Amino acid sequence: MRFSITAALALASSVSALALPAMTKRQAADIDPVILQYALTLEHLENAFYKKALSMWSQEEFVAANFTPMFYDELKYIAHDEEGHVLYLEAGLTAAGAMPVEACTYSFPMTTPKEFVALASVIEGVGVSAYLGAAADITSKAYLTAAGAILVTEALHQSATRGAVGEIPMANLVGTPMGLNAVYTIASGFIVSCPSTNMALPVMAYPSLTLVTGEPTAENVTIMLTPKMMPSGTAYATFVSGLDILPVPVTVSGDSVSAVVPVGVSGQSYVFLTSDNSGNLTDASILAGPAIIEATPDSPTFDLSIM
Numbered sequence: 001m002r003f004s005i006t007a008a009l010a011l012a013s014s015v016s017a018l019a020l021p022a023m024t025k026r027q028a029a030d031i032d033p034v035i036l037q038y039a040l041t042l043e044h045l046e047n048a049f050y051k052k053a054l055s056m057w058s059q060e061e062f063v064a065a066n067f068t069p070m071f072y073d074e075l076k077y078i079a080h081d082e083e084g085h086v087l088y089l090e091a092g093l094t095a096a097g098a099m100p101v102e103a104c105t106y107s108f109p110m111t112t113p114k115e116f117v118a119l120a121s122v123i124e125g126v127g128v129s130a131y132l133g134a135a136a137d138i139t140s141k142a143y144l145t146a147a148g149a150i151l152v153t154e155a156l157h158q159s160a161t162r163g164a165v166g167e168i169p170m171a172n173l174v175g176t177p178m179g180l181n182a183v184y185t186i187a188s189g190f191i192v193s194c195p196s197t198n199m200a201l202p203v204m205a206y207p208s209l210t211l212v213t214g215e216p217t218a219e220n221v222t223i224m225l226t227p228k229m230m231p232s233g234t235a236y237a238t239f240v241s242g243l244d245i246l247p248v249p250v251t252v253s254g255d256s257v258s259a260v261v262p263v264g265v266s267g268q269s270y271v272f273l274t275s276d277n278s279g280n281l282t283d284a285s286i287l288a289g290p291a292i293i294e295a296t297p298d299s300p301t302f303d304l305s306i307m
């Protein structure tokens with residue numbers, strides 16, 4: 001299938017060079033439109049997030065908070081991109097005969113430009129994990145290309161915002177995929193309510209897992225987590241960082257658990273409370289989470305003799 005410009009998209013002026021490929025009848029019956037609605041749900045959130053911050057704080061206030069005018073410009077480009085992603089997905093869904101989900105009302109915990117940029121780096125990381133995790137579920141190759149194209153831009157946003165808060169952008173040699181429910185668990189924390197006319201997505205939020213101590217953290221450092229409900233049986237902390245899934249034992253104390261961050265966790269990573277240590281993260285094995293952790297990498301190592 002080739003990419004084509006749809007009539008609906010031609011109306012969406014700022015992204016007229018982009019178009020999702022038209023869906024065939026067979027594809028229209030499968031999971032892809034649902035994934036597009038899910039992606040649009042996340043893009044609405046990002047779009048609202050940047051619009052809110054850029055309407056709250058001026059360039060002068062970002063500069064007073066030690067961000068460069070160049071970075072402020074980049075924030076405006078990011079807002080442009082997120083708006084474009086919304087219009088792109090809306091047009092693709094409309095062209096496919098689906099009713100695109102509308103924006104919800106949101107609540108973002110940010111009171112200063114600095115808090116906003118720190119939260120932006122986290123949200124962009126979750127966006128990258130969402131597209132990467134959904135990739136395996138997409139059946140149409142053309143849609144996979146479209147999702148990959150958006151993923152690249154989200155990763156550039158993540159890089160810019162991580163850099164702006166002093167974090168190493170390329171802290172892991174690969175990105176970290178996350179499943180639909182895990183991403184939704186994080187996204188739902190920012191969603192106050194959605195229009196009742198929005199299609200109900202086949203996603204659910206897991207019970208919350210709150211990081212109490214250990215931010216940022218590092219390999220071999222103990223972190224403490226509070227699950228919404230303490231599990232009755234044995235539990236493990238399963239860390240997800242890049243393509244590594246690393247279960248470790250936990251120590252229970254009161255209403256919290258502590259775990260040692262395993263070797264290999266680097267950059268924005270996730271931790272779940274799980275009922276087993278198989279490394280199979282399934283709805284059945286996830287007791288709570290994910291909590292987001294930031295593991296500052298040790299100094300980079302490489303071997304000049306590996307050619």
Ligand SMILES: *[C@@H]1O[C@H](CO)[C@@H](O)[C@H](O)[C@H]1NC(C)=O
Pocket residue numbers: 218219220263298
């Ligand atoms: C963590 O511990 C492992 C094994 O003891 C060691 O190889 C590694 O270098 C340690 N990492 C850091 C950052 O200290």
Ligand SMILES: *[C@@H]1O[C@H](CO)[C@@H](O)[C@H](O)[C@H]1NC(C)=O
Pocket residue numbers: 276278280
């Ligand atoms: C984890 O998955 C593997 C293969 O997918 C399977 O063989 C194994 O039994 C699973 N382990 C548990 C504890 O579910």
